[in-house]
Amino acid sequence: MDKIIDKENPHFFSNTTNNADVKGKFFIGITQLAVVLIIAILFIILGIIVFEGREKFSWEFISSFPTDGMTKGGVLPAIIGTFILVVVMSIAAVPFGTITAIYLTEYAKENSKIAAAVRFSVRTLAVVPSIIFGLFGLGFFIQFLGTGLDETFNGGELHWGQPNILWASLTMSLLTLPVIIVSVEEALKTIPRELREASLALGATKWQTIKNIVLPGSISGIMTGTILAVSRGAGEVAPILFTGAAYYLATLPESLSDQFMNLGYHIYIMSTQSSDVEKTMPIQFATTLVLLILTLSLNLVAVIIRSRIRRKSK
Amino acid sequence: MKNTKIEVKDLSLYYGEKQALKNISLEIPRNKVTALIGPSGCGKSTFLRCINRMNDLIPSVKITGEMLVEGIDIYDKNVDVVNIRKKIGMVFQKSNPFPKSIYENVAYGPKINGINNKTELDEIVETSLRQAAIWDELKDRLDDSAMGLSGGQQQRLCIARTLAVSPDIILMDEPASALDPISTSKIEELVHELKEQYTIIIVTHNMQQAARTSDYTAFFYLGELIELGKTNTIFTKPEQKQTEDYITGRFG
Numbered sequence: 001m002d003k004i005i006d007k008e009n010p011h012f013f014s015n016t017t018n019n020a021d022v023k024g025k026f027f028i029g030i031t032q033l034a035v036v037l038i039i040a041i042l043f044i045i046l047g048i049i050v051f052e053g054r055e056k057f058s059w060e061f062i063s064s065f066p067t068d069g070m071t072k073g074g075v076l077p078a079i080i081g082t083f084i085l086v087v088v089m090s091i092a093a094v095p096f097g098t099i100t101a102i103y104l105t106e107y108a109k110e111n112s113k114i115a116a117a118v119r120f121s122v123r124t125l126a127v128v129p130s131i132i133f134g135l136f137g138l139g140f141f142i143q144f145l146g147t148g149l150d151e152t153f154n155g156g157e158l159h160w161g162q163p164n165i166l167w168a169s170l171t172m173s174l175l176t177l178p179v180i181i182v183s184v185e186e187a188l189k190t191i192p193r194e195l196r197e198a199s200l201a202l203g204a205t206k207w208q209t210i211k212n213i214v215l216p217g218s219i220s221g222i223m224t225g226t227i228l229a230v231s232r233g234a235g236e237v238a239p240i241l242f243t244g245a246a247y248y249l250a251t252l253p254e255s256l257s258d259q260f261m262n263l264g265y266h267i268y269i270m271s272t273q274s275s276d277v278e279k280t281m282p283i284q285f286a287t288t289l290v291l292l293i294l295t296l297s298l299n300l301v302a303v304i305i306r307s308r309i310r311r312k313s314k
Numbered sequence: 315m316k317n318t319k320i321e322v323k324d325l326s327l328y329y330g331e332k333q334a335l336k337n338i339s340l341e342i343p344r345n346k347v348t349a350l351i352g353p354s355g356c357g358k359s360t361f362l363r364c365i366n367r368m369n370d371l372i373p374s375v376k377i378t379g380e381m382l383v384e385g386i387d388i389y390d391k392n393v394d395v396v397n398i399r400k401k402i403g404m405v406f407q408k409s410n411p412f413p414k415s416i417y418e419n420v421a422y423g424p425k426i427n428g429i430n431n432k433t434e435l436d437e438i439v440e441t442s443l444r445q446a447a448i449w450d451e452l453k454d455r456l457d458d459s460a461m462g463l464s465g466g467q468q469q470r471l472c473i474a475r476t477l478a479v480s481p482d483i484i485l486m487d488e489p490a491s492a493l494d495p496i497s498t499s500k501i502e503e504l505v506h507e508l509k510e511q512y513t514i515i516i517v518t519h520n521m522q523q524a525a526r527t528s529d530y531t532a533f534f535y536l537g538e539l540i541e542l543g544k545t546n547t548i549f550t551k552p553e554q555k556q557t558e559d560y561i562t563g564r565f566g
């Protein structure tokens with residue numbers, strides 16, 4: 001309709017520009033609104049959490065056990081449980097992810113079908129909903145591996161065939177594997193060809209070159225990947241729902257076959273299963289604050305290291 | 315021939331479909347400096363990288379013909395490429411020290427060969443740096459990062475690093491092309507001293523440099539070897555017209 005009117009208008013050149021101008025301004029306005037909205041949402045979320053959580057958030061909160069049916073006290077066991085979870089997860093995922101990344105960037109031929117399959121799997125793994133990992137962990141680690149272990153070595157007595165830190169950590173490591181693989185790959189690729197050639201020309205084997213030149217140069221990339229994986233693993237709840245997280249434990253876990261408490265799961269429990277939601281509300285907010293501080297600071301460290309690598313590789 | 319270190323027979327190299335070296339046959343004498351000259355893109359680097367099998371790293375490369383070093387075809391299936399590269403060192407166009415200390419740069423090759431004894435390593439590092447005429451400059455800062463050195467120092471460090479593996483042959487691909495005149499002349503002096511003990515093959519696009527440093531000169535053009543002879547002869551009365559045109563600056 002506009003066009004017809006424009007054509008009949010002797011000043012249609014200036015008119016169309018005006019029209020485009022208006023449209024342009026409109027879209028710029030929309031994008032600006034979106035930006036403001038996103039920033040506002042972030043600050044509202046953070047603001048509410050800090051505001052509501054600040055009262056309860058204290059050294060005591062961080063360093064003590066929950067008491068009175070989890071309506072009072074702190075979140076120490078959830079912090080420690082989360083810590084153990086990400087440590088065991090990293091021990092499993094970092095070497096595995098690094099080796100995979102080394103294969104993909106250093107050894108796989110350009111048109112290798114295996115490498116293509118691995119890449120496809122990594123990409124798919126990265127978009128699988130986290131609850132699926134939880135179900136997989138339950139089915140594979142607990143029911144298949146754990147029960148198998150019990151039947152073979154424990155005469156069928158239940159020990160490994162139930163949720164525990166080990167299975168939860170391994171499940172979480174599957175979820176975070178893509179993060180590590182991608183980060184390490186990126187770091188390996190920044191090692192210049194000249195350095196690899198220098199090493200090879202001195203009679204180093206390919207593996208010696210990777211071990212002595214490529215990997216040391218990629219340490220910060222591996223660290224970035226680890227930190228990103230840890231911050232992801234610290235925040236995810238679904239993978240550990242059925243594989244090891246506990247509602248409440250009076251003692252800290254003592255072995256890998258114990259269950260554990262976890263910050264994210266604790267928030268979920270507090271907000272859905274509590275006998276007195278009114279009373280636990282401040283605890284929920286303070287726990288959320290702890291989790292947020294933990295993951296945000298980990299991410300910040302990762303961002304800093306990553307930007308250092310980028311600057312160095314230029 | 316007794317004084318031939320490297321004998322190349324009918325060597326051709328293809329990057330995928332594209333032929334970069336065409337039926338090269340030549341002999342390179344022992345303990346002499348042989349310069350490879352020719353216009354940019356004529357295959358000098360490609361040929362040099364054939365001698366220590368660096369082209370193996372490029373998947374698309376196909377090589378035919380023979381490359382005999384001390385009478386042994388280094389492209390033979392039974393030959394271990396790692397051993398070849400220990401015997402045939404390479405200095406690159408762009409200096410490429412490892413982001414490690416000066417000491418660790420020189421000790422890298424020996425360590426890879428399983429030498430871990432500290433006194434032995436110290437000795438190798440000192441000898442190599444002395445041979446590369448850079449010991450006096452660096453002896454007080456061996457633990458400093460090699461990345462802090464000047465371009466010329468870095469390049470001489472790379473030469474020392476190559477010497478530390480005790481090769482027979484040293485390949486140099488325009489080792490001074492990125493350096494200032496003073497550093498360049500230091501490298502040239504070094505080449506002159508090293509030829510007592512090593513067979514040196516040096517690629518250069520600088521005619522004066524070829525004339526100054528080399529005993530023999532090979533002229534490459536469009537992937538072919540046009541002429542190889544005593545440097546003196548090549549620069550005064552070359553046999554081929556193309557060589558003469560290039561040397562007198564009529565093209566390239």
Ligand SMILES: Nc1ncnc2c1ncn2[C@@H]1O[C@H](COP(=O)(O)OP(=O)(O)O)[C@@H](O)[C@H]1O
Nearest residue numbers: 329334352353354355356357358359360361372
């Ligand atoms: N990795 C490569 N892949 C494909 N072609 C290459 C590669 N390296 C060199 N070439 C080509 O081979 C020819 C010879 O190159 P090069 O040996 O580098 O010449 P020079 O060192 O004499 O300047 C050039 O045409 C160049 O484009």
Ligand SMILES: [Mg+2]
Nearest residue numbers: 358359360487
């Ligand atoms: Mg070249």
